[in-house]
Amino acid sequence: MLEVKMYEFTPHGDARGELVSIEENKDVPFDIKRCYYMWNTTPGVRRGFHAHKQLEQVLLCVHGSCKIHLDNGTDTAEVLLDKPNVGLYIANDMWREMYDFTEDAVLMVLASTYYDESDYIRDYDAFLQYVRKEG
């Protein structure tokens, strides 16, 4: 069974609405080098289909909802992201796919490194070989 790590960030709500703050090395366990987000996702689309060699991330669906499929080469898990203050932590060596985006979904990602295409493993068989060699 794949253990999934979630972070629940404290909303600072008052009569005006909600606010969440996320600080590097305090609320998430890494330096935040990059933030990116995706929205206007084509209905029925599945994204991702890769793993990373050296990257930690926290994924938050800050609006709407989506699901994340995780696979460490041995076990899998499915995670529903549907709260703007709850994030999914994904470390190295984890195959991920994102799917079931609602029309209004905005998936935001906090990442520990700058964008680097050479960090991606985009072939599933190569991913399995990589994690088996590492383990």
Ligand code: T46
């Ligand atoms: C991940 C999942 C959750 C950039 O130029 N800079 C960036 O920081 C990113 C993330 C992407 N891009 C470019 C590269 C592609 O031309 O944006 C385009 C779409 O990226 P990609 O096809 O990799 O997107 P997803 O949704 O498959 O995967 C993304 C991240 O790339 C990945 O690291 O973990 O979201």
